[in-house]
Amino acid sequence: METNPAPAISSHELSKHFDGFRAVDRISFEVAPGEIFGFLGANGAGKTTAMRMLCGLSYPTSGQATVAGFDVYRQQEQIKQNIGYMSQKFSLYEDLTVLENIEFFGGIYGLTNQQLRTKSEELVTTLGLQSEAKKLVRGLPLGWKQKLAFSVAILHDPKIVFLDEPTGGVDPVTRRQFWELIYAAADRGITAFVTTHYMDEAEYCSRVCIMVDGRVEALDSPANLKQQFHTDSMDDVFYQLARGAQRGE
Amino acid sequence: MRILLFLLRKEFRQMFRDRSILALIFLMPTVQLLILPQAANYDVKNINLALVDHDHSSYSRELTRKITSSGYFRLVGASPSYPEALHLIEESQADIVLEIPRGFERNLVREGTQQVAVAVDAINGTRAALGGAYLTRIISDYNSDVRLQWLGPGPARGTSVIDVAAINWYNPLGRYYVFMVPAILVLLLTLVGGFLSALNIVREKELGTIEQLNVSPIKKWQFILGKMIPFWLLGLLVFTIGLLIARGVYGIVPVGSLGTLYLFAAVYLVAILGFGLLISTYSENQLQAMFVAFFFIMIFTLMSGLFTSLDSMPAWARVLANLIPLTHFIEVVRLIILKGSGLAEVSCQLGYEAIFAVVLNTWAILNYRKTT
Structure with missing residues (x-):
């Protein structure tokens, strides 16, 4: 897959330093279109920093990277046209209704009124939010908020969607449903880049990349990784890699 | 757009x-x-006045009446001596002390001149300045009343008086x-x-x-x-x-x-x-x-x-x-x-x-x- 001619994301020796602290230290990887790419690591390993660089929210200190074929130094605005992003913090407007949020985020990505109508209806039906559609997002349970935030992040059919710990604090059943949404998106051809520290979720990914102290320590499919570390659980793989970590929160 | x-x-x-x-x-x-x-509000009203009247004459009473009826001053105490009046200022009960000396009426009548003493608590600068100015104004008004009474109407003897009449524009009542x-x-x-x-x-x-x-x-x-x-x-x-x-x-x-x-x-x-x-x-x-x-x-x-x-x-x-x-x-x-x-x-x-x-x-x- 690394030899795919047009990778969705490609990173080469990408680094970010904060006052001499190497938050991200020369990470290299490629993500193929349609892949569900898991980005694993302990707290403070540099996952979010790496993701923010790829999303065009933060300038790298050194190294190269392209997202959807656009350069992270010079073409952030083009990158932003082509990606969806769901941050660690819930970032829909809590004082707007479900429909108003859909309309707003669809609107700023340039969806037409016709598209907005169809998409809203579709989304509300898929998530089963018919009776909540006109209520403020504030009142929704966390699991629903997260599912809504994800659906809104891919409303404009981006090439890639970045998910930063999307299932934090959500119960296992809802997490399961959340991953079904990611699969559905991948079926539509959307590449998913997901950070998580739930190892069961790592199993859902086509490939995972494990970060320790800002560096990529392992990168392969879950099955290959388990074989490589002579174990049958991702938990164990992660533990073997991460126990040497210096950082932590 | x-x-x-x-x-x-x-x-x-x-x-x-x-x-x-x-x-x-x-x-x-x-x-x-x-x-x-x-x-x-910068209008200064209710200035607390402590009075030390050593004279107790009809002139000094007339002056006091003029001051208290002006609407700006409130008489908070008549003290027998200046130090006692000053004490009122120390306790922040009074803002201004007016001391009318003994022989006020006699000197005014006989010699046509007399001094009064005004002491002002100047912590609040605006209040002090304006209060002092109002008081001076009332006293000089009273002074011309007295002149009028003694010398009759007409220009004051030996001195020419420029009377300034001011008109407030744009805020006629000075509000x-x-x-x-x-x-x-x-x-x-x-x-x-x-x-x-x-x-x-x-x-x-x-x-x-x-x-x-x-x-x-x-x-x-x-x-x-x-x-x-x-x-x-x-x-x-x-x-x-x-x-x-x-x-x-x-x-x-x-x-x-x-x-x-x-x-x-x-x-x-x-x-x-x-x-x-x-x-x-x-x-x-x-x-x-x-x-x-x-x-x-x-x-x-x-x-x-x-x-x-x-x-x-x-x-x-x-x-x-x-x-x-x-x-x-x-x-x-x-x-x-x-x-x-x-x-x-x-x-x-x-x-x-x-x-x-x-x-x-x-x-x-x-x-x-x-x-x-």
Whole structure:
């Protein structure tokens, strides 16, 4: 897959330093279109920093990277046209209704009124939010908020969607449903880049990349990784890699 | 353009859903305009006077009567001696001591001249100066009454008297609220433009929603206009409510053109919104933004000539005051509302505000980064 001619994301020796602290230290990887790419690591390993660089929210200190074929130094605005992003913090407007949020985020990505109508209806039906559609997002349970935030992040059919710990604090059943949404998106051809520290979720990914102290320590499919570390659980793989970590929160 | 419309729709929805903002729109102008001009008042009244009358003559009683009936003074005590009266000042019960010496009447009648002593508690400088001046004035009035009584009408013997008759223009009754109300209108715009806008943007930072916008293809100018236009309109609405209150409660009707007034308010709002925006780009949370905005707005308010006259400031302070957008607008609002100045007379200040608007907004836009 690394030899795919047009990778969705490609990173080469990408680094970010904060006052001499190497938050991200020369990470290299490629993500193929349609892949569900898991980005694993302990707290403070540099996952979010790496993701923010790829999303065009933060300038790298050194190294190269392209997202959807656009350069992270010079073409952030083009990158932003082509990606969806769901941050660690819930970032829909809590004082707007479900429909108003859909309309707003669809609107700023340039969806037409016709598209907005169809998409809203579709989304509300898929998530089963018919009776909540006109209520403020504030009142929704966390699991629903997260599912809504994800659906809104891919409303404009981006090439890639970045998910930063999307299932934090959500119960296992809802997490399961959340991953079904990611699969559905991948079926539509959307590449998913997901950070998580739930190892069961790592199993859902086509490939995972494990970060320790800002560096990529392992990168392969879950099955290959388990074989490589002579174990049958991702938990164990992660533990073997991460126990040497210096950082932590 | 379409994107801007979505931003504006969202902003207005949030604004009208937020009860505290709605309350603010109507309460802020009402409360400020009803309370401030009445309470923050430079008219000096109820000056507490301690009297030491050593003479106990009909002349000294007449003088006392004149002083207490003037309406400015309140007799708090008649002390037998000066030290005792001074004691009243120490206890803050009296502001002024008037000492009438023994032989006041006799000397006045025989020698035509007599001194009285006035001691003033000068902690509150304005009160002291004005109180002393009022008292001097009453005594000299009394003095001419006495002359009149003794010498009869006509020019005073041997001296020519220049009588100064002053007429107050634009504020004929010398009312303090006429001076304050226009300036408070400016303060209202400053709070809406400088405070609310800064807090609004920083709130998005705190909630993390701004990141969702930064990761979208929204252009900087779209984001900034999307934030400015609602507060600009809000500011003009508050200004209008303020003008209506000024008219209804204080009977202050702008003498000059409303068009000029609104033109100035519109430009001023852009400048002060730029200031709010600038603060928001430097602050990480609402607390920070609040402190910074409060710090500046306090300096702005005290230095702008809102309460005190610019002309009595030292030269360096006047230079500083001229660097504050508030200063020019307060001056102009008073000019337009009270004097009826036209666009030509205030065009210089309008130029200043336009420069502030351009500089502050450019700075804010440059400092707002979608990528850090």
